[in-house]
Amino acid sequence: MISSKRHFLFLVFSLLCFISSYADIVSHDGRALTINGKRRIILSGSIHYPRSTVEMWPDLIKKSKEGGLDAIETYVFWNAHEPLRRQYDFSGNLDLVRFIKTVQNEGLYAVLRIGPYVCAEWNYGGFPVWLHNLPGVELRTSNTVYMNEMQNFTTLIVDMLKKENLFASQGGPIILAQIENEYGNVISTYGDAGKAYMNWCASMANSLDIGVPWIMCQQDDAPPSVINTCNGFYCDQFTPNNPNSPKMWTENWTGWFKNWGSKHPFRTAEDLAFSVARFFQNMGTFQNYYMYHGGTNFGRTAGGPYITTSYDYNAPLNEYGDLNQPKYGHLKKLHDALHSIEKVLTYGDYNNTDLGSYNYITEFKHNGVSSCFLGNANSSSDATINYNGVDYHVPAWSVSILPDCKTEVYNTAKVNTQTSVMVKKANDAEVEPTGLNWKWRPEIIDEPVVLGKGQLSSGQLVDQKAINDVSDYLWYMTSVNLDKKDPIVGDTMTLRVNATGHIMHAYVNGEYLASQWATYGVFNYVFEKDVKFKHGKNQISILSATVGLQNYGGEYDSVRAGLPGPIEIIRKKGDETIIKDLSSHKWSYKIGLKGLDDKLFKADLKSDSQWKSTDLPVNRMLTWYKTTFKPPIGEDAIVLDLQGLGKGLAWVNGNSLGRYWPSYMTEDTCSNDPCDYRGGYWSWKCATNCGKPSQRWYHVPRSFINEGDNELVLFEEFGGDPSLVNFQTVRVGSVCGNAYEGNDMELSCQGRAISEIKFASFGEVGGACGSFEKGSCEASKDVLSIVQKECVGKQSCSVPASEDRLGSASCDAGVSKRLVVEAVCN
Numbered sequence: 001m002i003s004s005k006r007h008f009l010f011l012v013f014s015l016l017c018f019i020s021s022y023a024d025i026v027s028h029d030g031r032a033l034t035i036n037g038k039r040r041i042i043l044s045g046s047i048h049y050p051r052s053t054v055e056m057w058p059d060l061i062k063k064s065k066e067g068g069l070d071a072i073e074t075y076v077f078w079n080a081h082e083p084l085r086r087q088y089d090f091s092g093n094l095d096l097v098r099f100i101k102t103v104q105n106e107g108l109y110a111v112l113r114i115g116p117y118v119c120a121e122w123n124y125g126g127f128p129v130w131l132h133n134l135p136g137v138e139l140r141t142s143n144t145v146y147m148n149e150m151q152n153f154t155t156l157i158v159d160m161l162k163k164e165n166l167f168a169s170q171g172g173p174i175i176l177a178q179i180e181n182e183y184g185n186v187i188s189t190y191g192d193a194g195k196a197y198m199n200w201c202a203s204m205a206n207s208l209d210i211g212v213p214w215i216m217c218q219q220d221d222a223p224p225s226v227i228n229t230c231n232g233f234y235c236d237q238f239t240p241n242n243p244n245s246p247k248m249w250t251e252n253w254t255g256w257f258k259n260w261g262s263k264h265p266f267r268t269a270e271d272l273a274f275s276v277a278r279f280f281q282n283m284g285t286f287q288n289y290y291m292y293h294g295g296t297n298f299g300r301t302a303g304g305p306y307i308t309t310s311y312d313y314n315a316p317l318n319e320y321g322d323l324n325q326p327k328y329g330h331l332k333k334l335h336d337a338l339h340s341i342e343k344v345l346t347y348g349d350y351n352n353t354d355l356g357s358y359n360y361i362t363e364f365k366h367n368g369v370s371s372c373f374l375g376n377a378n379s380s381s382d383a384t385i386n387y388n389g390v391d392y393h394v395p396a397w398s399v400s401i402l403p404d405c406k407t408e409v410y411n412t413a414k415v416n417t418q419t420s421v422m423v424k425k426a427n428d429a430e431v432e433p434t435g436l437n438w439k440w441r442p443e444i445i446d447e448p449v450v451l452g453k454g455q456l457s458s459g460q461l462v463d464q465k466a467i468n469d470v471s472d473y474l475w476y477m478t479s480v481n482l483d484k485k486d487p488i489v490g491d492t493m494t495l496r497v498n499a500t501g502h503i504m505h506a507y508v509n510g511e512y513l514a515s516q517w518a519t520y521g522v523f524n525y526v527f528e529k530d531v532k533f534k535h536g537k538n539q540i541s542i543l544s545a546t547v548g549l550q551n552y553g554g555e556y557d558s559v560r561a562g563l564p565g566p567i568e569i570i571r572k573k574g575d576e577t578i579i580k581d582l583s584s585h586k587w588s589y590k591i592g593l594k595g596l597d598d599k600l601f602k603a604d605l606k607s608d609s610q611w612k613s614t615d616l617p618v619n620r621m622l623t624w625y626k627t628t629f630k631p632p633i634g635e636d637a638i639v640l641d642l643q644g645l646g647k648g649l650a651w652v653n654g655n656s657l658g659r660y661w662p663s664y665m666t667e668d669t670c671s672n673d674p675c676d677y678r679g680g681y682w683s684w685k686c687a688t689n690c691g692k693p694s695q696r697w698y699h700v701p702r703s704f705i706n707e708g709d710n711e712l713v714l715f716e717e718f719g720g721d722p723s724l725v726n727f728q729t730v731r732v733g734s735v736c737g738n739a740y741e742g743n744d745m746e747l748s749c750q751g752r753a754i755s756e757i758k759f760a761s762f763g764e765v766g767g768a769c770g771s772f773e774k775g776s777c778e779a780s781k782d783v784l785s786i787v788q789k790e791c792v793g794k795q796s797c798s799v800p801a802s803e804d805r806l807g808s809a810s811c812d813a814g815v816s817k818r819l820v821v822e823a824v825c826n
Ligand code: GAL
Pocket: 118, 119, 120, 121, 181, 182, 231, 251, 257
């Protein structure tokens, strides 16, 4: 008896030990998150699992860890997981559990933003379109039909992750979860019902009992049970509404997203680092980069309207998963500096002195240890800040970190990380990379379209969302009888269509009439073309195409897509205008395209008699092209160059690369001024690529590729010339090292050898990577040959930026000496 009691006690004891050593208890107070009894600062980065492939995840997450992150944040994408009501998909790159486990295996925490409204430039903000079509539903407000569905999906996700013990409270990596997204930005649209919905979201989330805190972002009336967090380019001035909420930043935008027609965004490493350092200087404790890796909108996942397929975001890891230097490295050094003072930041007394002119000294003190930030938020004047009798040079728009309040280890404006210049290289596996052998076939405008016989019909014009977003394409078809005596019949008749989204191609009696499409931002347009109608029955068939459904705004979900009408025939007769409104005719609808139904994009390497290899058409609309290719050798990221094409869809071995639209040029308003990191960033500051295709290259993940022959299929909607299409690889072409005196100049060709040093100087250096110039002072030794000896032939090297090593440089007092090198990679 005694022994079995002992045995029992031993078991209970071991179980308790097991639970407490295994599970992380996450709590918080007004100062910080506490994990296992210790207050923490958390540096986190967003990676959205469906925007890369399963094969890419381990490398992306490993690089995130090496970049000094503690956590990975991701949204959960409802419409990807529940494309049809109660039919779920967690396969391939939708394998959420596997993604979170990959994060866990790398020893990182996870932040789970369930939403399930997410925005994210994702199709329809993450909502499945069938949700919009449920009878009696109203989205994102107190509506039981909607709330039941939202609760159902949220519960499903929570249960799935609980089952795998993935919450920190169960020993897993998830330390925080988010419900809704930026609802506070639009709550006023929904009146009192909005407020009730927000409170319901909080209590529904809490009822799921996940054992870690729930957050809401941009919700300044969040109930005390959830933490309100900040999103933006800067969040240092943010204060959460509840005193027990720590100051947390869920989205620090590392660049910006792109739409068709927009420039390439570029946010400097200096400004991004400044925003982060200033946030921690002002008692922030959790910060997440949105995005750390942006990735690719494969398939039809791009939101919009008009979000591009690339979601690179100018993030620290580029679309393909390569380091975006110097951003990645400059932030890594910042993370190291912040981690080194974690304890004093989260436990210390805070003392901030405003020196005027936007200069600040901030001291954190704990148990006799002090750490300091010297901040200069002035956007044009450098400052000399005197602290404890010592002068510190703090450049404009920068923060210095002094872990012991004496020695500066980091300044956000002093970049000691190399710049990597990425280049594209022709496909070395093909003798003639741009000489692909094409086959083609037309998209059949088949009998149902010509005769106007679709799968659905209605006595009115329907919103394109009625088809549950199963395709971009919907044919709107009707017929009209024109009797000789009908007053509308005359020499000139016009077809007029009021359209909202986003592209239309009109056919009359099986003959192509004309097309029109919206430009970004102006999605309502009027199509008007003269038509020759015949007497008797006329068939009007209009192919409407959407390019990503609206993802943001109050009641964004009801923004119309397709052809809301009116659709009219117009006759001008002298001063008189006669209008025949066809809007309430019987309209018949055909969903999608014949070629999509026939799955022409599915890999079929056997020659198919329906595909022709002669008379390859150029600039022919609604045309399918296919070719086989040998994939580029090696490990570098593969991109598909679609120059010469119009707009359409692309597949490699049946895997969708997303929509393409290289004929959509970037608006021509790039500034010629050099990019200045100083002063507030906004989405188009320092942007580039004007006058060029807004996206010419499309990512082909290596996992889409087979060893032998591979197949590329294109559906060209507008008409284009495939003869220049080719595959390329992306790699580091040259690197420019930079180190201020006292730091090491580090160079790495990321796996390749450094073949040549083009420039090296220690002292005052002007210009930028690719165009450096020596300034007024330079070190006495032959710096070029020192660097050559140290670096050429190696994959990486390091040279101290010191007079000891490079000889003295007699520079004026104001000059910050630095070692600057430009090297070529093999
Ligand atoms: C935020 C939103 C994100 C994303 C971002 C812009 O407002 O929460 O999901 O859309 O804007 O990239």
